Amino acid sequence: MKLVVQVKLLPTSGQASALEATLRACNTAASDVAAVARETGVYRNYDLRKQVYAGIKADYALGAQAAQHVIKKVSDAYATLKANLRAGTYGKPGSKRRRKVETNPIGFRWNAAQPYDARMLSWQADARTVSIWTTHGRLKGVAYTGSADQLKAIATSKTGESDLIFRDGMWFLYATVEVCEPELIEPFGFLGVDMGIANIAYDSDGTRYAGDQLNGYRRRQLRLRKRLQKKGTKSARRLLARRNKKEGRHAGNVNHCIAKTIVTEAVRTGRGIAVEELTGIRERVRLCKPQRVTLHSWSFHQLGSFLDYKARRAGVPLVQVDPRYTSQTCNGCGHRDKRNRPDQETFHCRSCGVVAHADHNAALNIAQRGVEGWGAVNRPHAASPCIQ
Template structure:
């Protein structure tokens, strides 16, 4: 399983200046290579490298390996657009992230420093800070490229790590998780993670953005740039905290985690104009992704089940009707009278579907298997 560990660099003013010059030179070179690739219609890495290698080294002051990484960066950018109409060359921001491999950048984990290539030569003893868990992951599982990133005047390295997945155990039961806007997540155990505080935070940022955009001055644009990403990082941290707690409970109790399959929900749901901005920008998918990868890392079973009518179906008698949910907060079955918080009822329905979705299949005696008793596979069960 691939994970990205992001550490903060602690450069001196001289080191920061060298890093800035290097990052800008690499992105100028990437912009030039992207224009050549677009004009010549060349997207093969080897063909493009033969076409621009000598020119990039001579014109932009890059050494051999950074030039190779620049070409690969351009090829990857065009590959991401494959299948789409490309009407102009890819453009790279002056401070866009730049990948470095182990020939350009090396880690000294024990010393807490890195050595990185710059236009001014090899920079050694560049300090970094991170959490103990991140440091342990870097020491044992780092593999592949590391991206040099500048955000808000600060420097970071994003390192790719290959973390082995833990064996998935057979769950004794499931924790159903219902995701939403008013309540970010509600579990079938009745635990509720409210979104009221995050909603206020995002509305305050929206007002500030509107005020700065209305001014249109150079100072306001500079402040907008400094604020960019702050709201996104805050929401990501909230999702990390929620997913970490849910996975820890599941692991401690020997249960699995089930969530609703929400792909395409933005296209299926019709909203009022005043609801669209909040709904389309809400990080539903991110919370599910956090739950998924944290569960894999801990060996916790994880499934997605069909989301249809989970908030309208009675988990006791199965009666499904829109009238069962008279208000957003409350659920009352019109057939058997079962009542309770609507989001908890939805979480219970997700849990019940997961009980059917996780199928344990006994492997044939002649089939090769790493387990003596069989294998497990998740399937999506319709209501």
């Protein structure tokens, strides 16, 4: 299992200057390679290397590995651009934005991430230093720090490719590490998790991860973005970029905390985790206009991915189930009727009369489908409790 570990570099002023010069050289070279690729129509890594490898290696004092990573970075960027064009991210064919993207070469900021492999970067975990290639020669003894878990992962796991990043005046390495996955436990039932807007998550035990405070935070950020976009000055655009990064970090932190709590509870009770399939959630959900902004501004896929990798690290089975009609079906008697849900919070079964929180009822149905999906016939697990 691969994980990405972030560690903070603590370079001296001289080391920082060398790292900055390296990033500038690599990304300037990448912009030149992108221009050549657009001009010639050659985007494949191997074919592009034939045209530009010798030139950028000599012009920008790049090593052999650095030059190859620059070319691959450009090739991957165009592959991503092509996928986004196919998906309609830049508008319909013929639109002004799409024509601009299709005709102009990709540009790279001076501080865009630069990949490093094992030939360009080595770790000295005991001393907490790295030896890293730069355009000014090999820097040895560059100190780094991080959390206890991050340092342990670097020291005990096999490290792969890393990215050198300069952000907010600080230097970071994002390292890919290989960690061993424990064997999955044989679950005693499943903990169902329903994701939504009013409540970010609601599990089948009745634990509510409320979205009131978070939704208020997002509404404030939306109002601020509108004011900054309307102002349109250079300083407003800089502030807008900083606020967007801050909001993204806040959302990631909230999703991490929720996922960690859910996985910890599943480990404590010996259960697996059942979640609804998140693919296509924006296409199949029908919401009123104010709720659409909330739906599109929160990364449900990120929360699902956090649950996935945290569950795998803990040896907890995680299954995705069909979410259709989970909010309309009574977990007690199985009766399905759209009138069972008179409003967002309330579930009132028209058949047996049970009254419950709508998200709790949906989470219980998801837990039951998790048992069935895991294989209830061959693996007789205990089913989730019904609403009393």
